[in-house]
Amino acid sequence: MQAHVVPKKTYFIVFGLLLAMTALTTGMAYVDLGQWNTVVALVIACCKATLVVLFFMHLRWSPRLMRVVLLSALLWLAILISLTTTDFFSRDWTPIPEGWESSQLCLPSLPGNLLHRR
Amino acid sequence: MATAGENLDTRVHYLNANYGIKSWLLTTDHKRIAILYLASITLFFLVGGIAAVLIRLHLIEPNGAIFEPGTYNKLFSMHGIIMVFFFMIPSIPAVFGNFLIPMMIGARDLAFPKLNLLSWYVFILGGFLTLYAVIGGGVDTGWTFYTPLSTTYVNTNVLSAALGVFVSGFSSILTGLNFVVTIHKMRAPGMTWFRMPLFLWAMYATSIIQILGTPVVAITLVLVAVERLFHVGIFDPAVGGDPILFQHLFWFYSHPAVYIMILPSMGVVSELIACFAKKRIFGYSFVAFSSVAIAVVSFLVWGHHMFVSGQSIYAGIIFSALSFLVAIPSAIKVFNWTATLYKGSISYQAPMLYALGFIGLFTMGGLTGLFLATLATDTHLHDTYFVVGHFHYIMVGGAVMGYLGALHFWWPKITGRLYPDGWARLAAAIIFIGFNLTFFPQYMVGYLGMPRRYAIYPPKFQVLNVMSSAGASILAVGYAIPLVYLIWSMRYGPVAGPNPWGAKGLEWETPSPPPTENFEQTPVVTEEAYAYGAKEVEVG
Amino acid sequence: MADSHAASALAHQFEDLDQQHEAASLGMWVFLATEVMFFGGLFAGYAIYRNLYLPGFAAGSHMLNVTIGALNTAVLICSSLTMALAVRAAQMGKRNLLVTFLMLTIALGLAFVIIKLTLEWRHDYVEGLAPGLNFLYAQLDAKSVELFFCFYFMMTGVHALHMVVGVGVLGVLLVQAWKGRFGPQRYNAVETAGLYWHFVDIVWIFLFPLLYLIGGRY
Numbered sequence: 001m002q003a004h005v006v007p008k009k010t011y012f013i014v015f016g017l018l019l020a021m022t023a024l025t026t027g028m029a030y031v032d033l034g035q036w037n038t039v040v041a042l043v044i045a046c047c048k049a050t051l052v053v054l055f056f057m058h059l060r061w062s063p064r065l066m067r068v069v070l071l072s073a074l075l076w077l078a079i080l081i082s083l084t085t086t087d088f089f090s091r092d093w094t095p096i097p098e099g100w101e102s103s104q105l106c107l108p109s110l111p112g113n114l115l116h117r118r
Numbered sequence: 119m120a121t122a123g124e125n126l127d128t129r130v131h132y133l134n135a136n137y138g139i140k141s142w143l144l145t146t147d148h149k150r151i152a153i154l155y156l157a158s159i160t161l162f163f164l165v166g167g168i169a170a171v172l173i174r175l176h177l178i179e180p181n182g183a184i185f186e187p188g189t190y191n192k193l194f195s196m197h198g199i200i201m202v203f204f205f206m207i208p209s210i211p212a213v214f215g216n217f218l219i220p221m222m223i224g225a226r227d228l229a230f231p232k233l234n235l236l237s238w239y240v241f242i243l244g245g246f247l248t249l250y251a252v253i254g255g256g257v258d259t260g261w262t263f264y265t266p267l268s269t270t271y272v273n274t275n276v277l278s279a280a281l282g283v284f285v286s287g288f289s290s291i292l293t294g295l296n297f298v299v300t301i302h303k304m305r306a307p308g309m310t311w312f313r314m315p316l317f318l319w320a321m322y323a324t325s326i327i328q329i330l331g332t333p334v335v336a337i338t339l340v341l342v343a344v345e346r347l348f349h350v351g352i353f354d355p356a357v358g359g360d361p362i363l364f365q366h367l368f369w370f371y372s373h374p375a376v377y378i379m380i381l382p383s384m385g386v387v388s389e390l391i392a393c394f395a396k397k398r399i400f401g402y403s404f405v406a407f408s409s410v411a412i413a414v415v416s417f418l419v420w421g422h423h424m425f426v427s428g429q430s431i432y433a434g435i436i437f438s439a440l441s442f443l444v445a446i447p448s449a450i451k452v453f454n455w456t457a458t459l460y461k462g463s464i465s466y467q468a469p470m471l472y473a474l475g476f477i478g479l480f481t482m483g484g485l486t487g488l489f490l491a492t493l494a495t496d497t498h499l500h501d502t503y504f505v506v507g508h509f510h511y512i513m514v515g516g517a518v519m520g521y522l523g524a525l526h527f528w529w530p531k532i533t534g535r536l537y538p539d540g541w542a543r544l545a546a547a548i549i550f551i552g553f554n555l556t557f558f559p560q561y562m563v564g565y566l567g568m569p570r571r572y573a574i575y576p577p578k579f580q581v582l583n584v585m586s587s588a589g590a591s592i593l594a595v596g597y598a599i600p601l602v603y604l605i606w607s608m609r610y611g612p613v614a615g616p617n618p619w620g621a622k623g624l625e626w627e628t629p630s631p632p633p634t635e636n637f638e639q640t641p642v643v644t645e646e647a648y649a650y651g652a653k654e655v656e657v658g
Numbered sequence: 659m660a661d662s663h664a665a666s667a668l669a670h671q672f673e674d675l676d677q678q679h680e681a682a683s684l685g686m687w688v689f690l691a692t693e694v695m696f697f698g699g700l701f702a703g704y705a706i707y708r709n710l711y712l713p714g715f716a717a718g719s720h721m722l723n724v725t726i727g728a729l730n731t732a733v734l735i736c737s738s739l740t741m742a743l744a745v746r747a748a749q750m751g752k753r754n755l756l757v758t759f760l761m762l763t764i765a766l767g768l769a770f771v772i773i774k775l776t777l778e779w780r781h782d783y784v785e786g787l788a789p790g791l792n793f794l795y796a797q798l799d800a801k802s803v804e805l806f807f808c809f810y811f812m813m814t815g816v817h818a819l820h821m822v823v824g825v826g827v828l829g830v831l832l833v834q835a836w837k838g839r840f841g842p843q844r845y846n847a848v849e850t851a852g853l854y855w856h857f858v859d860i861v862w863i864f865l866f867p868l869l870y871l872i873g874g875r876y
Contacts, residue, residue, distance in 0.1 A: 005749050006742070015739040019732060022866075026728045029871040037874045041867035049860045056742045056856045058849075063680065065302065066687045073691035076330045077698040079417055081705055084366045087421065087433035088706055094431055220671075227671035229681045295688045303681045304671070329688060333696035341703070341812065348790025350808050352703070357801040363706055367699055640673070 004061045014055045021048050131534070131631040146231035147634055152217035153532070154238050155208060160601075162204035162245060165252070169197035171594060174556075174587040180577040190573035191258035192274065198261030200252070203283050204245055206513060207375065210382030211293055211328075212241070214524050215321045217532060219297060221625035221632065222315050224306025224641040229299040237292035244286030251279035260571060262372070265353035265364040269345040277346055280339040287332045290378075294328030297321055306624070308643035312406070315623055315647050316399060319406040320385025323413035327374045327381075331417065335371035338364065362428050369420035377416040379513055380480070381409060383520025384451055387473045390523050391455050393621040394470035395462025398648040401454040408447035415444040425496045434493055441491035448484055452477060467619075468542030472523030475550050479515025483508055486561065501571070504564030510557045522549070522600065529604065530614030534631040537607040541599060549596035555589025622648050667844040679846055686850040690857045693820075697861055700816065704809045704868065707802075714802020716873030718810065721787060726777055727870040730770050731862060737766035738859045745852040748845035753838055756848070760832045763855065767825045771818055779814075782807070810869055817865060820858045827851050 025044040033040060054060045059067060132149045142150060173193050176184045185193065216234065220227050228234050251257050257279040259268040268276050301322050305314070341352050342364070351357030353364045392399050399405055421429055421437030455477055464470070486508040489495045499505060530536055559582040564570070568579045575583065617626040624641055625632075672678040708715045744759035779788075786794025788811070789804045797803075831851055834840065840848055 005746060008743070008746070011739060011742050011746075015735065018735045018738075022728060022731050022735065025867055025871070026724060029724065029867075029875045032874060032876040037871070038867075041871050042864075045864050045867050048863045052738060052856050052860050052863070056738050057853055062683065065684060069684070069687045069691050073330065073694040076417065077694055077701070080334065080370055080695075080698055081702045083418065083421070083433070083436070084363070084370075084702055084706060085709075086436060087362070087366065087430050088360075088709065090430040090432040225671065229671065230685060231669075231671060291692050295685060295692070298688055299681050299685045302684060303677060329692050330695055333692045334699045337696050337699035337816075340816075341699075344790075344808075344812065350790040351801075351804065352808050352812075358707075358711060358805055360706070360710075363703060367702065370699075635670075 004058065006055070006058070006061075010055060014051050017051060018048055129629065130633065131629065132634045133534075133631050135634045144235070146227070146235055148216050148220055148228050148231065148234055149532070149632065149634075151234050151238055152213050155212040155216065155241070158238070158242060158245065159205050159208055159213065162200055165249070166197050166200035166205055167594070167597070169193050169200070171590065173197060174590040176573070177575070177583045178580075178587050180575050180580050180583075182573045185573065187573035188258060189256075191260075191571070192256030194571055195257050195260050195279075196252050199248060199257070199279060199283065201513075202261055202375070202379075203286050204241075204248065206379040206517060207286075207290055208241060208293075209379075209517070209521050210386060210524060211297070211321065211324055211378070212238075212289075214317075214386070214528065215293070215297060215324075215382065218528065218625055219300055219318065219321060220304070221628065221636050222318055222623060223301065223304060223309055224624050224637065224643065225300065225304040226635050226637070226640075228296045229304060230296050233292050234296055237289045237296070240292065241286055241289035244282045244284070244289065246282070247278050247285060248282030251275035251282060254278065262368060263339070263342060263364075264368075265342065265345070265361045266355070269342055269353055277343055280343050284336050284339045284343075287336045290328045291332050294325035294332075297325040298329065301325075306641050306643055309624075312403065313643055313645075313647050316388035316402065316405050316409070317382075317385035319409045320381045320388070323409040324378050324381045324385075326410075326413045327378050327416060331371040331374040331378075334367060335375075338367040338371075341367075362424065365424050365427055365429075366420070369423045370417070373420040373423065374413075374416040376509070376512070377412055379517045380520075381412060383476065383480075383517045383524075384409070384448075386520045386524040386527070387455060387476050388451075389621075389623070390469050390473035390527055391458050392648040392650065393527070393619050394467065394473070395459050395464050396620075396650045397458055397462040398646075398650060399454060400457035400460075401450075402647065404450055405454050408450045411447040412444065415440065415447070419444050419491075422491050422496070425493055426500050431493075438491055438493050442488065445484060445488060445491075448480075452481055452484075466543070467526075467539055468546050469523045469527035469619075471543055471546040471550075472519045472526065475546065476516055476519045476523065479511055479519065479550075479553070483511025483515055486511065499564065501569055502564035503560040503568050503570055506570050507557050507560035507564055510560070515553055515557070519549070522546070525600070525604070527619070528625075529607070530618045531625060531630045531632070533608055533611075534614055534629075535607045535611035536614045536618060537603050537611055541603045545596050545599035545603075548592060548599065552589050552592030552594070552596050556586050556593050557589070559583070559585045559589070622650060675843060682846040682850050683853070686853045690853065693857060693861075697813075697816065700809065700813050701864075701868075704813065707805055707809065708872070711799075711802035711805060712873070714799040715806045717799055718787075718803040718806030719870060719872035720875070721782075721785075722810070722870050723778065723781075724870050724875060726773065727866050730773055731866045733766050733770045733773070734859045734862050737763045737770070738856050740766065741852045741855045745845070745849050748835070748840045748848040749842060751841040753835065753840070756835045756840060757832065760828055760835055760848075764825055764828050764832065767821055767828070767855075771821055771825075774814065774818055779811075782811075813865055813869065817858065817861055820861070824851075824855050824858055827854070 021044050025041050028040050028044070029037065031037075053070065059070070132147055136145075142154065145151060145154075172184070173190070176182055176190060176193070182190065216228070254275050257274045257276055259272060259274070259276060263276065263280060268280075301314075301318060344350065345352050345354065351359045353359045353361050355361065388399050388405060419437055419441040421433055422441045425434050425438075486504070490499055490505060490508060526537070526542055563579050563582040563586075566579065568575050614630045616629050618630075619626075624637075624643070627641065628637055667678075668675055669678060672681065740759045740762040744756055744763060747753075747755035747759055782788055783792055786792050787807055789808050793804055793807070795803055828851060831848055835848070
């Protein structure tokens with residue numbers, strides 16, 4: 001069985017980069033970039049994750065199938081988040097009619113339940 | 119019936135290789151694990167079936183014949199939870215997937231036999247937890263656990279039911295994982311992807327859904343449990359939570375879950391049609407790709423369960439369009455099966471009757487799904503009996519018929535015995551009649567406006583409800599008959615040879631029942647799948 | 659000697675060690691795909707609520723200690739290094755090195771969990787920031803802050819649970835490694851455990867900015 005042994009040097013370089021990027025992302029939080037703070041933080045996190053996946057998890061030297069598995073999982077997560085977001089994002093595109101609270105269809109809320117603590 | 123001339127008692131096979139309860143409870147043989155699952159899901163089917171019988175008896179009277187509304191709510195909830203999670207989802211994968219996948223690809227076992235056994239124990243643990251919920255007072259939220267009802271407003275056994283479902287989900291995940299790795303890595307020499315029986319394509323597609331979907335419902339149920347236990351407000355509008363977020367997370371799994379329930383049956387039907395028409399499946403690659411297409415697109419349509427929930431209309435439009443799209447691969451399969459039948463040499467043994475029944479009933483169920491995928495009509499049909507009719511046509515008329523077809527087709531391989539085909543055909547006919555009488559009236563009564571999950575209904579719907587209940591009693595008889603003759607056959611049925619149906623496939627090239635290692639030597643595959651019409655080789 | 663070691667390393671369902679190794683790796687990657695979706699549900703809920711209630715989420719995030727969070731991130735990154743080195747040692751048949759690196763990884767993992775439990779969670783509980791148990795924050799944005807802390811505890815909690823399981827698995831492997839069970843022909847278990855460990859590290863790599871650095875600290 002052929003084992004691909006990664007040189008220690010590679011691991012240590014990746015390790016150094018990961019620590020450096022952790023410091024970077026922490027430091028960037030103290031810089032005012034407005035809404036770009038989030039983007040920067042996520043980009044750095046993705047870079048760190050990519051390094052771990054490629055080198056520590058050996059994906060760089062693994063069969064293509066593993067890459068497909070990982071990318072599929074990420075794609076599916078993207079599907080979950082994006083399609084769910086389309087709902088919340090477009091909710092107020094449909095205006096709510098004025099005076100809905102007093103309409104005849106709106107019954108007073110039913111009293112009491114056994115668990116609600118408020 | 120002539121025997122195959124071999125003495126089942128002297129040859130060593132997987133059933134008699136070891137004796138004693140430990141050899142069964144600690145087995146790692148995929149065939150024995152399949153039998154463990156077979157016994158378990160049959161028991162759960164009985165429990166869920168009893169709930170169904172009680173529901174139909176209750177609905178004979180408009181004011182409810184037997185139960186208080188609260189109890190009725192528990193009945194349909196438990197019927198749904200047990201049937202969905204403890205019968206339908208495991209049924210074909212855990213029984214026939216486990217038994218057949220290694221045999222169909224020419225392997226000795228699955229990739230991870232111990233994980234396979236673990237999956238059964240996890241399933242049983244989940245089952246116990248759910249049965250505890252049932253016995254300990256029941257749960258009445260529906261199998262869908264909608265919030266804030268389930269988190270805040272009921273004091274029934276939501277926690278143990280949710281926990282039971284959560285645990286059983288891991289059984290599903292482990293099974294899917296095992297199948298994916300096995301199919302990728304353990305095919306026999308010469309068994310290329312496009313020489314695989316279509317049952318394997320269906321199982322592969324099903325496994326993808328199990329792997330990618332089940333974890334989401336798992337974490338969602340954990341959130342529900344946390345909200346109940348700690349009285350926090352993750353889905354509670356009072357603190358800014360959104361109940362519809364629960365529905366998104368829940369249906370992200372539960373819609374693909376229905377394809378977990380139907381895809382394996384479709385795979386079975388491909389095998390049955392090919393064998394009993396003695397013909398290659400028409401459009402093999404279309405059928406293969408359509409399985410994968412169904413698995414992928416099934417993850418894009420979940421919002422069609424939420425058209426009237428408060429979800430944005432624009433999201434609804436997207437989900438509606440995608441739901442129409444997902445019907446296409448299913449239709450492709452139906453066309454290909456029908457084309458296979460054309461000019462085939464058709465015989466009507468019991469498995470074929472189930473396959474033909476599947477095609478008809480699944481098509482009807484699928485077509486009614488289009489009414490529900492359309493925003494405008496769904497506004498009227500949502501939460502009516504039309505929906506109940508729709509999914510029972512697919513799950514019972516489709517998936518369960520496929521399961522019974524599989525049971526009858528591979529029974530000789532699994533047990534080494536033949537059952538009386540006359541009784542089997544009679545049972546299939548009774549099931550078909552009983553099924554239609556039970557569920558067709560539900561389309562009608564739903565279209566006329568009867569809501570689902572209600573313990574009472576307006577008197578004008580009584581005739582149709584009584585018809586449905588009458589049908590259910592016939593259906594029950596139909597299900598009971600195979601239970602009798604299949605068990606009878608285990609002891610008194612004629613001994614089956616390796617290939618009683620003259621079918622193609624590696625599983626038919628070993629003795630019935632197979633030896634523990636499946637094959638004396640690893641087979642080498644040289645022909646395409648379903649090479650019917652080629653020279654018939656005497657397999658002995 | 660090597661042959662009998664190799665023969666016993668091959669499970670009966672596989673044809674050769676290569677197939678077994680590939681199956682083990684693929685199996686773990688597929689399992690990690692399920693874990694992506696498991697955590698993914700939480701990330702999805704988090705994403706939705708963060709978009710709806712950004713000020714409250716930012717306020718909640720500011721009550722977390724960035725220094726401890728960053729320290730814990732570094733701890734996990736160190737543990738990933740030691741884990742990778744442990745796999746390497748197993749591949750090369752170096753028993754003592756393997757044992758050492760496994761012990762270090764376990765120690766770092768435990769350090770992470772202990773820091774989290776004692777310095778963070780206990781502190782949050784005492785400060786009245788634990789929803790359902792002791793939540794005393796009562797300003798105008800209390801509801802969205804409470805939602806934030808629900809997700810904070812759920813996400814870090816599920817993550818910590820995975821770490822504890824990982825530590826347990828590594829403990830078992832440590833015992834086996836000490837008994838000399840692993841070698842160049844037989845290291846699948848260490849490698850697949852390593853894959854799991856790195857995945858748990860990656861989850862934290864995302865949790866840190868998403869939970870601790872919302873809205874910036876300027």
